[in-house]
Amino acid sequence: MPKVIIDPVTRIEGHLKIEVDIDNGEVVEARSSGTLFRGFEIILKGRDPRDAQHITQRICGVCPTSHAMASARCLDDAFGAEVPPNGRIVRNLIHGANYIMSHVLHFYHLAALDYVIGPETAPFIPRYKGDYRLPKAVNDLAVEHYIKALAIRRRAQEMLAIFGGKMPHITVIIPGGVTEKVTQEKVDQFRSVLNELAAFVDNVYVPDVFAVAEAYKDYLDIGRGCKNMLAFGIFPLDDKKDETGQNMFIKRGSYTAGKFKRVDPQNITEDVKYSWFNDETSGLNPADGRTEPQPGKLGAYSWIKAPRYEGLPHEGGPLARMWVNKVPEIASLGEKAFSVMGRHAARAVECKLITHAMFEWLDQLKPGEPTYKPFSIPQEGRGMALWEAPRGCLAHFIDIKDYKINNYQVTSATIWNACPRDDRQQRGPIEEALIGTPVADIDNPIEVTRVVRSFDP
Numbered sequence: 433m434p435k436v437i438i439d440p441v442t443r444i445e446g447h448l449k450i451e452v453d454i455d456n457g458e459v460v461e462a463r464s465s466g467t468l469f470r471g472f473e474i475i476l477k478g479r480d481p482r483d484a485q486h487i488t489q490r491i492c493g494v495c496p497t498s499h500a501m502a503s504a505r506c507l508d509d510a511f512g513a514e515v516p517p518n519g520r521i522v523r524n525l526i527h528g529a530n531y532i533m534s535h536v537l538h539f540y541h542l543a544a545l546d547y548v549i550g551p552e553t554a555p556f557i558p559r560y561k562g563d564y565r566l567p568k569a570v571n572d573l574a575v576e577h578y579i580k581a582l583a584i585r586r587r588a589q590e591m592l593a594i595f596g597g598k599m600p601h602i603t604v605i606i607p608g609g610v611t612e613k614v615t616q617e618k619v620d621q622f623r624s625v626l627n628e629l630a631a632f633v634d635n636v637y638v639p640d641v642f643a644v645a646e647a648y649k650d651y652l653d654i655g656r657g658c659k660n661m662l663a664f665g666i667f668p669l670d671d672k673k674d675e676t677g678q679n680m681f682i683k684r685g686s687y688t689a690g691k692f693k694r695v696d697p698q699n700i701t702e703d704v705k706y707s708w709f710n711d712e713t714s715g716l717n718p719a720d721g722r723t724e725p726q727p728g729k730l731g732a733y734s735w736i737k738a739p740r741y742e743g744l745p746h747e748g749g750p751l752a753r754m755w756v757n758k759v760p761e762i763a764s765l766g767e768k769a770f771s772v773m774g775r776h777a778a779r780a781v782e783c784k785l786i787t788h789a790m791f792e793w794l795d796q797l798k799p800g801e802p803t804y805k806p807f808s809i810p811q812e813g814r815g816m817a818l819w820e821a822p823r824g825c826l827a828h829f830i831d832i833k834d835y836k837i838n839n840y841q842v843t844s845a846t847i848w849n850a851c852p853r854d855d856r857q858q859r860g861p862i863e864e865a866l867i868g869t870p871v872a873d874i875d876n877p878i879e880v881t882r883v884v885r886s887f888d889p
Contacts, residue, residue: 433460436877440467443542444889445494448850450862452880454871459880462859462866464850466736469708473723476840481507481809481832482607484840488828489601491844494537497530497592498821498845499828500605506828507607510815513807517671519609521793522803524667524681525622526596526605528790532629533588534822534888535750535783536637539776540581543885546878547644548574562878565647574644577636584632591625594618609804616799623794630787633780641780645773652765655772655883657865661687662746662848663756664695664818664825667789677818681789682782684818685756688742692756695741697818700827702843703738703854706731714855719816719829721841736847738854747861748824748848749887750779759785775886809835821845823888849887862887 439449447468453461472491476484485503489496501523508515515523548571549564550556556575566574589599595612596602604612645652665677665684676694677684686693702721704714709732710724718739726732738745746752751774754762761781762769769778813832820826824845831839851860859867862884871879 434874436871436874436880438877438880441881441884441889443545443885445492446846446889448884448889450866450880450884452866452871452877454874457870457872459866459869459871462863463733464736464852464860464862465734466847466850469725469727469735471723471725472842473840476837479837480835481510481830481837484828484830484837485605485607486601486603488842491842492821493600494534495530495821495823495845496600497527497596497602498819498826499842500602501527502817502819502826502828504605504607505817505819506815506830508815509817510813510830510832511607511807511809513608514805515609515671516802516805518614518797518801519803519805520668520671521797522595522610522612522614523605524793525790526592526602526610528667528786528793529588529592529596531786531822532633532783533585533592535779536581536584536588536632538779538822538888539637539641540578542888543776544574544578544644546882546885547648548578550575550578560876560878560881561873562876563872566644567647570643570647574640577640580632580636584629587625588629591622591629594622594625606804608807609802612803614797614799614801614803619794619797619799623791626787626790626794630791633784633787638780638784641776645777648773651772651882652768652774653771654869654879655775655865655886656770656868657747657861658745658859659770660689660741660744660746661752661755662695662741662748662825663753664820664827666820667786681786682753682820683757686741686746687752687756688744688746695818697816697827699742700843701740701743703740705738705855706852707734707737708732709737718827718841718843719814721829722839723841732852734852736851738851738860739843739848740854740858743856745851745854745858745861745864746848747887748845749775750782750822751775752824753820754778754782772882772886779888811835824848846889850889862889
């Protein structure tokens, strides 16, 4: 039985190896391996809790803002810190800018080259041979937009920096709000750039995604996956304390075994049977999780743990968020939403929704009013934040003793999708999505990378 190993998978953020077995031209088995040990949970032990929102940003090169937000909200919870309205809105605007940048980055500069033929020069080569189907006019326009998207990403980062100070590794998001003040000049400056980004999202990004989807309609039936969806919620719309995630612009919820449900954080566990971690830590809720590496463990094949909700693998990311929130453009696809093109369409739709919501958030800012409320660090305390990175569910957990971090656990976004099997032999979402994928040429397994990159790992 032919075996295909892609190591490393390029055009992603991080270190990922994909191995598939192929029989009669289809993938019949798949293994997703995270090949880098991170260990931030160990680094954080014994530190001042306020270090967490700075250190955890280094976990991911493309979404440090997501970790800053999750960590700050985790500390808000542990400290009992309150965030004033301006602080909440500025946080939303900073992270919204990051979402625009990340979604544009993913489609044009990570995924599109699986469908678009560029000039015979880097970064368009080397590339797999395959069925590149776009009509020449559409293909050439997509290449042109690839170049334009580079400038759009820069503009999104510049817009983020208006309230975020700098990017990456921003310092303004802290427990209790943000350190940046709101002025009318900054509001106007932000709005000016947002108008520019909205025009690109509406008139270029979304049409390009649907043009690719039109040419690759069969990819609405490829990459189905586990069909369980999980969303932790993002962008709070008011200042009420809400533990259900229902006051979010994108609400918290799950689609588990065919049913829409509320999310109970107690039902999250992390298995490590096939991960290079101590088996005694398997099955724990991450609030009480332990990071105990065991390199070389027999049978293991990944540095990624296997998170599960209600004992089942769940996909996270734009498709999960749009499906759980029953957004019409995605819900109307039915079963075909659970697919390669369904994921790309959901990401584009989400980007448009967030971009236009940001205009409303700007209107709600009140220049001169506070963006931060003081807080005290407790001698002992616990905190949790369920949040969303552009690529999926993100959770931070802290336990404080003697004013120091006693335990800190991070369930990063990609581990939900790129995880290995769990203790019950259930494949992770990417592994499951690869099953049944047709592969025309094992020397050019472009179909495999199309499935993998649709998750934005």
